[in-house]
Amino acid sequence: xxxxxxxxxxxxxxxxxxxxxxxxxxxxxxxxxxxxxxxxxxxxxxxxxxxxxxxxxxxxxxxxxxxxxxxxxxxxxxxxxxxxxxxxxxxxxxxxxxxxxxxxxxxxxxxxxxxxxxxxxxxxxxxxxxxxxxxxxxxxxxxxxxxxxxxxxxxxxxxxxxxxxxxxxxxxxxxxxxxxxxxxxxxxxxxxxxxxxxxxxxxxxxxxxxxxxxxxxxxxxxxxxxxxxxxxxxxxxxxxxxxxxxxxxxxxxxxxxxxxxxxx
Amino acid sequence: xxxxxxxxxxxxxxxxxxxxxxxxxxxxxxxxxxxxxxxxxxxxxxxxxxxxxxxxxxxxxxxxxxxxxxxxxxxxxxxxxxxxxxxxxxxxxxxxxxxxxxxxxxxxxxxxxxxxxxxxxxxxxxxxxxxxxxxxxxxxxxxxxxxxxxxxxxxxxxxxxxxxxxxxxxxxxxxxxxxxxxxxxxxxxxxxxxxxxxxxxxxxxxxxxxxxxxxxxxxxxxxxxxxxxxxxxxxxxxxxxxxxxxxxxxxxxxxxxxxxxxxxxxxxxxxxxxxxxxxxxxxxxxxxxxxxxxxxxxxxxxxxxxxxxxxxxxxxxxxxxxxxxxxxxxxxxxxxxxxxxxxxxxxxxxxxxxxxxxxxxxxxxxxxxxxxxxxxxxxxxxxxxxxxxxxxxxxxxxxxxxxxxxxxxxxxxxxxxxxxxxxxxxxxxxxxxxxxxxx
Numbered sequence: 001x002x003x004x005x006x007x008x009x010x011x012x013x014x015x016x017x018x019x020x021x022x023x024x025x026x027x028x029x030x031x032x033x034x035x036x037x038x039x040x041x042x043x044x045x046x047x048x049x050x051x052x053x054x055x056x057x058x059x060x061x062x063x064x065x066x067x068x069x070x071x072x073x074x075x076x077x078x079x080x081x082x083x084x085x086x087x088x089x090x091x092x093x094x095x096x097x098x099x100x101x102x103x104x105x106x107x108x109x110x111x112x113x114x115x116x117x118x119x120x121x122x123x124x125x126x127x128x129x130x131x132x133x134x135x136x137x138x139x140x141x142x143x144x145x146x147x148x149x150x151x152x153x154x155x156x157x158x159x160x161x162x163x164x165x166x167x168x169x170x171x172x173x174x175x176x177x178x179x180x181x182x183x184x185x186x187x188x189x190x191x192x193x194x195x196x197x198x199x200x201x202x203x204x205x206x207x208x209x210x211x212x213x214x215x216x217x218x219x220x221x222x223x224x225x226x227x228x229x230x231x232x233x234x235x236x237x238x239x240x241x242x243x244x245x246x247x248x249x250x251x252x253x254x255x256x257x258x259x260x261x262x263x264x
Numbered sequence: 265x266x267x268x269x270x271x272x273x274x275x276x277x278x279x280x281x282x283x284x285x286x287x288x289x290x291x292x293x294x295x296x297x298x299x300x301x302x303x304x305x306x307x308x309x310x311x312x313x314x315x316x317x318x319x320x321x322x323x324x325x326x327x328x329x330x331x332x333x334x335x336x337x338x339x340x341x342x343x344x345x346x347x348x349x350x351x352x353x354x355x356x357x358x359x360x361x362x363x364x365x366x367x368x369x370x371x372x373x374x375x376x377x378x379x380x381x382x383x384x385x386x387x388x389x390x391x392x393x394x395x396x397x398x399x400x401x402x403x404x405x406x407x408x409x410x411x412x413x414x415x416x417x418x419x420x421x422x423x424x425x426x427x428x429x430x431x432x433x434x435x436x437x438x439x440x441x442x443x444x445x446x447x448x449x450x451x452x453x454x455x456x457x458x459x460x461x462x463x464x465x466x467x468x469x470x471x472x473x474x475x476x477x478x479x480x481x482x483x484x485x486x487x488x489x490x491x492x493x494x495x496x497x498x499x500x501x502x503x504x505x506x507x508x509x510x511x512x513x514x515x516x517x518x519x520x521x522x523x524x525x526x527x528x529x530x531x532x533x534x535x536x537x538x539x540x541x542x543x544x545x546x547x548x549x550x551x552x553x554x555x556x557x558x559x560x561x562x563x564x565x566x567x568x569x570x571x572x573x574x575x576x577x578x579x580x581x582x583x584x585x586x587x588x589x590x591x592x593x594x595x596x597x598x599x600x601x602x603x604x605x606x607x608x609x610x611x612x613x614x615x616x617x618x619x620x621x622x623x624x625x626x627x628x629x630x631x632x633x634x635x636x637x638x639x640x641x642x643x644x645x646x647x648x649x650x651x652x653x654x655x656x657x658x659x660x661x662x663x664x665x666x667x668x669x670x671x672x673x674x675x676x677x678x679x680x681x682x683x684x685x686x687x688x689x690x691x692x693x694x695x696x697x698x699x700x701x702x703x
Contacts, residue, residue: 004702005698008698029683032691038693038694042695045695045698049700057692059691060688060691062681064681066677069674070516071653073549073666074660077677110514155636159639161512192582192633195635199669199670199672199683200667204583204584204627205631206582212581
């Protein structure tokens with residue numbers, strides 16, 4: 001099988017050449033710096049290349065959009081980051097944004113408009129589901145058909161923005177064996193990392209939230225836990241390690257599952 | 265005529281006390297901060313029909329939710345009968361709404377059936393509360409008094425239903441025995457009356473009158489107890505749903521006063537265009553009851569402490585101190601404590617206590633994952649996370665107090681533009697040597 005090198009287009013370079021991409025692909029801090037999550041970003045970049053999507057990333061100009069600061073109560077820092085980014089988006093005439101991270105999706109979609117940043121914001125699952133429904137992204141069921149997959153709803157896609165159907169529709173194309181945890185969709189339990197918990201020790205309690213949620217996933221008997229958020233991935237992967245299940249059960253992002261099924 | 269005078273006096277006393285209570289609550293609302301403008305009445309009406317009258321969110325727990333729905337729908341029907349009793353009491357008429365004809369029969373018949381259904385539901389609720397251990401009714405915020413409060417309210421409702429059925433039974437029997445024409449249809453009471461065979465018409469007349477008075481006096485008593493009980497819920501929940509925040513759950517409200525400051529920092533030129541600082545600087549975030557918005561306070565008055573929020577809170581489930589129900593209850597308690605003092609001494613009055621710390625600790629606030637499970641679960645659309653974040657805002661921006669990891673997070677974002685200590689120069693490392701298979 002042949003391979004092709006992918007040059008990820010950077011906004012500044014395209015602009016220098018006088019080109020204007022349709023989408024800004026927001027990589028996010030986890031995508032840029034978390035070793036595990038870089039694989040998810042790579043998988044999605046391959047899918048974008050496979051679909052010939054007109055896009056670019058901000059690259060070194062990308063900076064935290066302020067979500068963890070805001071949820072930790074630092075409105076000042078959040079707005080500094082946000083107004084700075086809105087300036088950059090304006091410079092590059094950004095109209096459409098694709099995000100993977102649900103927290104970034106939520107803040108661009110719901111909170112930047114209050115500061116004058118209005119964009120068409122789409123989460124990668126909505127984006128991919130559209131391509132699948134339009135028949136432009138054809139998924140081969142063979143590779144994953146015998147695998148049981150359970151999906152963990154990220155709070156900021158599910159309850160926060162009512163995105164429940166797209167991930168389930170995509171997974172039903174990947175395998176005939178999608179199983180639900182007993183707490184799912186709007187009832188789903190948080191992985192424990194939202195609201196800036198990702199960056200701090202948990203308060204004293206009798207259990208870690210990520211272990212409680214990992215148990216939900218293990219109870220389904222699924223071989224793959226599909227996630228759609230960098231924080232959820234960290235937490236549930238940790239949960240699998242804690243339960244000594246990381247050899248038997250895999251925690252993969254939906255973008256990775258798609259890339260795997262079409263052998264990119 | 266004596267009956268009318270006695271009734272009018274009782275009604276006046278009831279309304280008088282109720283007006284006093286209402287004015288007291290309104291005087292507390294005056295201290296609160298603005299929330300969102302109340303617009304989109306069409307949309308709000310839709311939410312109210314769905315969530316309040318349709319009881320959609322209570323049905324997230326289908327079994328016990330069903331019994332609550334019966335009680336709610338029962339109240340909606342029975343209230344017409346109560347209204348009729350007030351008119352009858354004042355004017356000396358008997359069952360004045362009979363002018364509605366067949367509609368009246370339908371209202372009375374459903375009210376009569378619902379009286380039984382509500383009574384059964386209330387018995388189930390009381391049994392659950394008294395004899396079963398329901399985890400949701402536990403927690404540090406659930407004091408002995410909160411349970412007593414619940415049982416008193418449930419018992420009054422039970423008595424209301426019993427007196428209603430007794431009234432209808434007495435009415436039917438009396439009319440049947442005397443051969444007078446009766447109005448309305450009362451399936452349950454008619455059924456009950458079959459079991460009472462002996463008795464004089466006069467006894468039934470007394471049963472009817474006595475139940476009539478007990479029922480209406482209980483309503484008057486209940487109406488004036490409610491505002492001081494967790495069952496203020498009965499009055500406040502439907503308006504609270506109508507006044508719901510319509511934004512997606514994930515959206516936090518913007519702090520416009522911060523936006524002005526940040527814009528000044530980023531572009532000093534706007535400093536000349538900005539209006540001079542003639543308004544006193546407002547406290548950032550929520551420290552005390554008066555910093556909360558009118559909607560937060562409304563939420564706290566409408567809350568009936570059912571604990572569905574706390575039972576789905578990931579922090580609470582895993583043994584952390586945070587309980588979203590407690591946060592809402594604490595706001596109401598603190599306003600009850602400080603409200604009267606502020607009425608007397610002004611909004612700036614300081615009693616050396618505050619909602620933050622004396623009621624809600626930093627440990628509770630920092631345990632929140634902002635997952636919105638509580639807000640999603642609340643049957644009457646109370647929003648807990650916005651209040652929790654508002655209290656974090658006070659801690660961080662007014663006191664620079666936060667867990668040390670959170671402080672490190674802030675400095676990383678300030679210095680590196682990322683929550684971790686990595687350089688922006690490395691942001692494209694993932695894209696190096698990226699290859700894909702082609703067929």
